[in-house]
Amino acid sequence: MRRALALACTTLLASSCAAVAATSASAAPPPTPSASLPAQATAALQRHQAAVEGSPQDRYTVYSSKKDARGNGVVRYTRTHQGLRVYGGDIVVRVDARGEFTGSSSGLAAPLSLSVTPKVGAARARAAAERAFSGKVTSVGAPELFIDAGAGTPVLAWETVVKGWAKDGQTPSRLHVVTDAATNAVRGSFDEIETVDGTGNSIYSGTVHLDTTASGSGYSLVDSEHGNGRTCDLNNGTSTCTTFTDADNVWGTGTNADRASAAVDAHFGAATTFRYFREVHGRNGIFGTGAGVPSRVHYGNAYVNAFWDGSQMTYGDGSGNAKPLVALDVAGHEMSHGVTENVIPGGLTYSGESGGLNEATSDIFGSMVEFYAGTGSDPGDYDIGEKIDIRGTGAPLRYMYNPALDGVSQGCWSTSTNNVDVHYSSGVANHFFFDLAEGTGATAYGTSPVCGSADPVVGIGRDKAERIWFRALDTYFVSNTRYVNTATPGNTARAHTLAAAADLYGLCGTEYKTVQAAWTAVNVAGTDYCPTGDDFSLATSPATATIDRGQTLTTTLSTTVTNGTAETIALTATGTPPGVTVSFSPAEITAGESATVTVSTPDTLGTGSYPLTLTGTSPSVAHSTQLTLTVRSPEGCTGADDTDVAIPDNTTVTSTVAISGCTITPSSTSAVEVHIVHTYIGDLVVSLVAPDGTAYTLHSRAGGSTDNIDQTYAVNLSGEAPDGTWTLRVQDAASIDTGYINSWKLSL
Structure with a gap:
């Protein structure tokens, strides 16, 4: 998109307000290097939607893709939810040269689940946006309804572009105003025109070569x-x-x-x-x-x-x-x-x-x-x-070496950093970068202090520092990456620059440890660490797997020596649901080797997601990693209907699915995924009716004036025969508000 990062009149390269949304008129993304990489990444994304907090109503569009010299791929996606653009919902999917999933970046803390019906109409949003413009208005665009998740908590909002001239009469302005679709309050704005106010003393560059x-x-x-x-x-x-x-x-x-x-x-x-x-x-x-x-x-x-x-x-x-x-x-x-x-x-x-x-x-x-x-x-x-x-x-x-010298910038992170002007909160990253490149204390470019009781830092030089920052931006950052993020701890500049350093120069090498030290020196802490004695790391590939109930799967558990000598590691599993067995072949390995993990599930295991903890224990240290097991019903044990069924006032309607050929006993946590569009769900009673006529209440006039039901219910159907006609029954028990069954799905 075109980003307006307007600046205050006393601030270089800065802008007026806080931007909280992206324009829908995006700049054309870079061309993709091959047809296969987006396809590989999309297949990996489909298998690992939980890693990016995906919901059934999400759709993803490739924005850009690229491969590095080793063949590893990075694909960026934009996200829509129930057809609406999600700002802050962008993701990165990383795959290796074989197309296998190696990781992802996402700014969402949880899957999206919110009403997409605005309480404030487009006309009121347009008027609020025009009032927010300072200067001469020449045109106001049509508001766009979207989901604003840039600040962490998703909110339904309108974005309106107001064009005109700033107060000085000379600076063009294309102001994007974001208003709350429930209250019409202005959530924020940004200008596409990125300005820098100032005066120059001379012509600056001297005698230089020009290409003409x-x-x-x-x-x-x-x-x-x-x-x-x-x-x-x-x-x-x-x-x-x-x-x-x-x-x-x-x-x-x-x-x-x-x-x-x-x-x-x-x-x-x-x-x-x-x-x-x-x-x-x-x-x-x-x-x-x-x-x-x-x-x-x-x-x-x-x-x-x-x-x-x-x-x-x-x-x-x-x-x-x-x-x-x-x-x-x-x-x-x-x-x-x-x-x-x-x-x-x-x-x-x-x-x-x-x-x-x-x-x-x-x-x-x-x-x-x-x-x-x-x-x-x-x-x-x-x-x-x-x-x-x-x-x-x-x-x-x-x-950059001591941001506080200007009297307003922050050189050390604090709980107030997220609430100051972006040109002042930039000081934390500027200070980090200087320390990473040049070190702390007296340097040729100025004296850089440490924050609190942090240890001094010896820099790794500009060449390495700039490459680490660019790789973090290019491969790991998403739109709402922060310094400190309690909701999504992995989506931080510290975590992403450490990942970039590991990619470029190796895990726990000098460069990696200097990134750690430089962030600590500006008061940005992390749980990452590098060992000092004999140690190893542990990882599963893939880290998430999908299996039908009653089936068996295998995955690979690999180990890497991260320090010292290779020790013998004993492998164990914990957190397994009843009836699930996990075995390792071999059960003991030497650090640097891999083992095959076999997971077997019983027919009685409920559908859902199960995190299994795999632990490796050596004489010196123990480490654990997770294998997330997604259990689904086997073929023939699911059914869905996406035919719209109107729900008039004070009426009961039904929608059915037929199950046949299902040879397993329904689960005690069978899944009923329901999508109903309705402007007052407190009117509704929703039930699942089994083939033998037994009714299971899913929703009973709860939620008051909340719009729409988009929820998956866990129901104990273990006493039911699987085959037959299953019915979703919806009763509207009041007047005025109406709606319709959009779709539903049953997984036994």
């Missing part, structure tokens, strides 16, 4: 080496932009007296940022498609601003049209927002800790672009906005 295109007898600022990005002159207007041309291919004078001088900096910044991501991270430019970034200079009259609008950069000339805002770290920061929003569907949610990670990602890569460029006029450093002097004091806007 021969045009007739002269040259034009069109960069065929970097996706045909062009640089053009708005002539202090806001619309018509004329591509710069020159007779001798020598551009500008290094002073603002020559209009081409600002164009040199902008053109150089676009090419350098493109080249940085391509050569350092293997990404084909900002958008991942090879397309270049257009740069527009000399925007507006005395416009003290620059902005990214999702597709191009625009730079004003500053106060008195004398100080163009074309510094290299400004360009690198802003275009890195473009990378983030094209890697993650909708980008990192622009509020709270996720928004801080969004801003920090741009600070990190903006600084790394400076180092990569290696110009004498603007050498690399960890100061943000040091050239454009926004405050007029000569001081940078932000300090």
